[in-house]
Amino acid sequence: MINIFSKKDSEKDNKNDTIEQEVVAEETHKAETTDTMNFLKEMTVQIEEIIKQHNKVNGEHEVLEKLTKQIENHMETVSNLTENTNKSTDNLFNQGETLLEITKDTVNKSLEGKKSIEDMVKVIENLDIETKDTYENINALGEKLKEIGEIAQLISGIASKTNLLALNAAIEAARAGEQGKGFAVVADEVRKLAEMTGESSSNISNLITGIDSQTKNVLNSVEKSTLVVTEGVESSKGALEKIEEVLDSFNRVEGDADKLIKTIDTQKEDISKIFNGINEVNKILTETNDQIIKHIDEAHKVDEKLEKSVYHIAHHLK
Known part of the structure; x- marks a missing residue:
């Protein structure tokens, strides 16, 4: 037991x-x-917090993506604007070169015109000198004609006196009778010679009077021509001064156009640098945007996996 x-x-x-x-x-x-x-539970809380952070990051990524898109649009606009500005600058540069060529051509033609006017001024000045010389020569000829006229008058006076003496000699020869006949013949010849001399002297005086009248007319014409030539010289000099002023203006325009072309060329280089910089920035933004999109896609995939894991954990905990 x-x-x-x-x-x-x-x-x-x-x-x-x-x-x-x-x-x-x-x-x-x-x-x-x-x-x-x-x-x-603690893991669930942490995972939910991670999901919240990812959602927040996703939201920031979306904002960043929108901002990047806006920046891309603005950069494209700026790029187009820069390209248009570059084209406008090229056109302005070409127009400036054309203006410079036209200005240079105009300056060359103006220089040729100036040379022609200078030659014309020299010709007119020489003509003025010759006209004045002609005036002085004709005036001197008039003085000589006056002297010849005075001599002709003197000869006419001598002829008159000789004729009177011949007449007196003929009277005396007539008184002498037969003895004075020979002397009477001589006296008659002297009288005829005196009359011929008087007529010649009168003709010379008439010719001198006519020549003197024509000389005065020629002197008046030459004097008028001298005034016209003098006015032509002054006008030509005035035109020459105007052309020189125009040349100075064109030279200044040529200088300004040359400076403008150099400035445009410099700006063109600067714009080209800006354009290249914008393209580089646009390239970097594109690469950055691609990376952001890639990270966003990866973040979405991680979020989906986390959400599934949290869902399964929460389901098993219940």
Whole structure:
């Protein structure tokens, strides 16, 4: 009997130990389960926070993407504007070169015109000198004619006196009778010579009067021509001065046009540099935008995986 009770007590103790072990194991399992639950809850909170941060980042990425797109649009507009400005600058540069060529051609033609007028002025000045010389020569001729006229008058006076002396000699020869006949013949010849001399002197005086009248007319014409030539010289000099002023103006225009072309050329280079810089910036923005889009796509994929993981964890926790 004692052995039987001892055996039962031993079985009972073993059973109690087993139950106690099961209780301890269950408590341990519960504790581990609780720890796991707490860890999973904490992980869920952290994952949800990560998702929020990713959503925030995604939102910022969307804003950045829109901003990048706007910048691209603005850069394209600026690029087009710069290109149009570059074309306008090229046109302006070409027009400036054309203006410079026209100005140079005009200056050359003006110089040729100036040379022609200078030659004409010299010709007119020489003509003026010759006209004045002619006037002086004709005037001197008039003085000589006056002297000849005075001599002709003197000869006419001598002829008159000679004729009178011949007449007196003829009278005296007639008184002398036969002895005075030879002297009368001489006196008659002297009288005839005196009359011829008087007529010649009268003709010379008439010719001198006519020549003097014509000389005065020629002098008047030469004097008028001299005035016209003098006015022509003054007008030509005035025209020459105007051409010189025009040449000065064209030279200034040529200088300004040359400076303008150099300035446009410099601006053209600057615009070209700006255009290249804009293209470089546009290239960098495009590459950056591609990288941003790539990161956004990757972030979306990570978000989707996180959302699925959180969903499964939350579902199992429930």
